[in-house]
Amino acid sequence: MSLKISNTVKGKTAVLRIAGEVDMFSSPQARNAIMELVKQRVPKVIVDLGEVSYMDSSGVATLIEGLQLCHKYNGNLVVAGLRDNVREVFELTRLDKIFQIFQDVETAKANG
Amino acid sequence: MTKIIVLNLTSDPPLLSVMRAAVSKVCEIAGFDALDTSKIILAIDEACSNIIRHAYKGKGGQSIRITCKIKPTKLEFILEDEGEPADVKKIKSRPLDEIRPGGLGVYIITSVMDKVIYADGMEAGNRLVMQKSIPKDKK
Numbered sequence: 001m002s003l004k005i006s007n008t009v010k011g012k013t014a015v016l017r018i019a020g021e022v023d024m025f026s027s028p029q030a031r032n033a034i035m036e037l038v039k040q041r042v043p044k045v046i047v048d049l050g051e052v053s054y055m056d057s058s059g060v061a062t063l064i065e066g067l068q069l070c071h072k073y074n075g076n077l078v079v080a081g082l083r084d085n086v087r088e089v090f091e092l093t094r095l096d097k098i099f100q101i102f103q104d105v106e107t108a109k110a111n112g
Numbered sequence: 113m114t115k116i117i118v119l120n121l122t123s124d125p126p127l128l129s130v131m132r133a134a135v136s137k138v139c140e141i142a143g144f145d146a147l148d149t150s151k152i153i154l155a156i157d158e159a160c161s162n163i164i165r166h167a168y169k170g171k172g173g174q175s176i177r178i179t180c181k182i183k184p185t186k187l188e189f190i191l192e193d194e195g196e197p198a199d200v201k202k203i204k205s206r207p208l209d210e211i212r213p214g215g216l217g218v219y220i221i222t223s224v225m226d227k228v229i230y231a232d233g234m235e236a237g238n239r240l241v242m243q244k245s246i247p248k249d250k251k
Contacts, residue, residue, distance in 0.1 A: 023129070023157065024161045025128060054132065057158055057217050085150035088150060092154075093220065
C-alpha cells in the first residue's frame with residue numbers, strides 16, 4: 001500500500017507527516033520525501049509517525065540515512081508520535097538511543 | 113494438536129501487507145498479546161523481504177510459501193522459496209553500534225524468535241524455520 005505523505009516547511013523547521021505502513025514496498029516513497037528536505041538543507045526535520053501503523057527495517061534504514069545526511073550539514077532529524085509497535089522497532093534495534101523521539105510534533109517543535 | 117495454516121504468495125512487495133494481516137491472525141489464535149504479535153509480524157516480514165531482496169534479487173512473481181504451525185507450546189513458521197540458495201555461513205546480523213542504514217533484518221529475526229534455523233546445503237531454494245514459545249499464561 002502506498003503511503004500518504006505531506007510536509008510543511010516553516011522557517012527552519014519542516015514537519016513531514018507520513019501515514020500508512022512503511023515496508024520494503026513503500027519506504028522508497030518516504031525516502032524521496034526526506035531527501036527532498038535534505039536537498040533544501042532544512043535545519044530541523046520532524047518526521048511525524050503518528051499515523052504510521054507499521055514500520056520494518058527498511059523504514060528504519062530510511063530514517064537513519066536521513067539523520068546522517070542532516071548531520072552532515074549540522075541539521076537534525078527527529079521523530080514524533082510513535083505508536084507502541086513502531087517504538088518497539090526503535091527499541092529492538094536500539095535506535096531509541098540514536099534518535100530524539102518526541103511524544104508529538106508540538107513537543108518536538110519546542111525541543112531538540 | 114497442531115493447527116496448520118499455509119500461505120502462498122509471490123515475491124511482490126505489495127503482498128507483504130496481506131501476509132502481515134494473516135500472520136497477525138495466526139498469532140492471535142496462538143494466544144500472543146499485541147506486543148509479541150507485532151514483533152513476530154516484523155520478524156516474518158523481514159524474512160520475506162530478505163527472500164525477495166536476496167533469493168530472488170527483487171524479481172516479482174516467484175514463490176514464497178509460509179507454513180504456520182500452532183503447536184501446544186510453540187508457534188512455528190517455515191519459509192520456503194525457490195530462489196538462489198544463501199550461503200548459510202554468511203548470514204549474520206551486524207553489530208548495532210554500527211549506525212548505518214540496512215542490515216538490521218537478520219538481527220530483528222534472531223532477536224524476536226526463540227529459534228532460527230537456516231537449512232544448509234540446499235540444492236535449490238531456501239528453507240528457514242523460526243520458532244517462538246507460547247508463554248504458559250497465554251496458552
